[in-house]
Amino acid sequence: MNATxxxxxxxxxxAAIRVLSLGLLLSAGALPNHAAETGSAFNVKVTLxxxxxxxxxxxxxxxxxxxxxxxxxVVCGTGTVxxxxxxxxxxxxxxxxxxxxxFLTQISGxxxxxxxxxxxxxxxxxxxxIVSSAGREYIEMTVGW
Amino acid sequence: MKKPLSLLALALALVSVxxxxxxxxxxxxxxxxxxxxxxxCTANNSGSTTLDFGSYTAFGAQKTGSVDxxxxxxxxxTAPTFTFDTTNGSADGYGVLAGLNYSLTATNAANVTTxxxxxxxxxxxxxxxxxxxxxxGTMAAGQAGTCASTAxxxxxxxxxxxxxxxxx
Numbered sequence: 001m002n003a004t005x006x007x008x009x010x011x012x013x014x015a016a017i018r019v020l021s022l023g024l025l026l027s028a029g030a031l032p033n034h035a036a037e038t039g040s041a042f043n044v045k046v047t048l049x050x051x052x053x054x055x056x057x058x059x060x061x062x063x064x065x066x067x068x069x070x071x072x073x074v075v076c077g078t079g080t081v082x083x084x085x086x087x088x089x090x091x092x093x094x095x096x097x098x099x100x101x102x103f104l105t106q107i108s109g110x111x112x113x114x115x116x117x118x119x120x121x122x123x124x125x126x127x128x129x130i131v132s133s134a135g136r137e138y139i140e141m142t143v144g145w
Numbered sequence: 146m147k148k149p150l151s152l153l154a155l156a157l158a159l160v161s162v163x164x165x166x167x168x169x170x171x172x173x174x175x176x177x178x179x180x181x182x183x184x185x186c187t188a189n190n191s192g193s194t195t196l197d198f199g200s201y202t203a204f205g206a207q208k209t210g211s212v213d214x215x216x217x218x219x220x221x222x223t224a225p226t227f228t229f230d231t232t233n234g235s236a237d238g239y240g241v242l243a244g245l246n247y248s249l250t251a252t253n254a255a256n257v258t259t260x261x262x263x264x265x266x267x268x269x270x271x272x273x274x275x276x277x278x279x280x281x282g283t284m285a286a287g288q289a290g291t292c293a294s295t296a297x298x299x300x301x302x303x304x305x306x307x308x309x310x311x312x313x
Contacts, residue, residue, distance in 0.1 A: 037312050040188035040214045044233075044282065045304035046198040048243040048290040 186218040186225070186276070186313055195304070196282045201245060207286040211279055213254075214309060218274045220260040225313040227251035227278065233305045243303040244291025247284040251309055254279050280309060 196212040229249060234240030238249035254277040263271035292299040 035312050036184055036186070037310055038186045038188060038216065039230075039308045039310045040190060040194075040216065040278075041306050041308045042190075042194040042196060042212050042214060042280065043304050044196045044198070044240065044242055044247070044249075044307055045302050046208070046242050046245060046247075046284065047200045047302040048245065048292065048299040049200055049202050050292075050299065 182219070184219040184222055184313065186216045186222070186311060189215050189217040189275070191215065196249075196280060196307075198242075198245075198247065198282060198284050201243075201284060201288075201290065203290050204287055208284040209282060210284075211281045214278045214280060215257070216276045216278065216311060218276050218313065220262065220271065220274050222274070222313045224253050225276075225278075225311045227253075228310045228312070230308040230310070233307055240305075240307065242305060243299065245284055245288050247282050249280055249282050249307070252279045252281065278309065278311065 194212055194214065196210045198208040198210045201208050228236045229238050229240075229251075230236075234249075238251070240247050240249070257277045258272070258275040260272045260274040263269050290299070
């Protein structure tokens, strides 16, 4: 018989608790310190303004926005009128504020006679403008797909 | 003739014993002084806490802004790390305001005021470190933004609240 087995049950329990306590203390000492946190609130502010259309050649729409199958008339800074046909989704086209919607374009003005294929841009447009330069007018679109 | 001399010597000895100061003795008792310091930083802002991008013209140029946030901290803390709230954006600082994407970065500037150490004197409490964190924001160019209805609906400023969490 060894010494431990000779100990009464209560004494062995106390010894076990002491060993466990020592182990817990040692393990707690080995734990890394927890980082602390604090917070500070602040405001983020911005004023969004539409671009100045008077001299940029950017276009703006004026009718039919949001209507299903609507034909939207767009007037550009150059004075050229552009017809836009919605694709059936009924989504509005907001050229100034970048609505990214699918639509078809068709140039209706005779003044823009040329080789423009009016059905090649059935994509997503975020910007649209007519540029008049050196006696000719160009249509510029930013298209994503 | 010897007796008077002995009596005199005895009297002098007694007088000298009576006039000597009592001999003081000391004894020491050591004890420990202990404390567990819980380090703290608290927001201590003064002045504006708005990161203002100003006026952003749709499809226009990049805008930037910044705001300084001030914290009062326990002395000697190492450089903290920063995250942003996920309520109005992402933890790494991105957000969208008025349909405009922006990004934030936080920079741990040098201590505005390095605290003074406590001294072992009456009232020698020392002072805290005052730490400044600069939050810089960038709103990329060429964005369309989102207006509530018409363009005039965007004339007023849009704002929301972000929170910078400092881990130290």
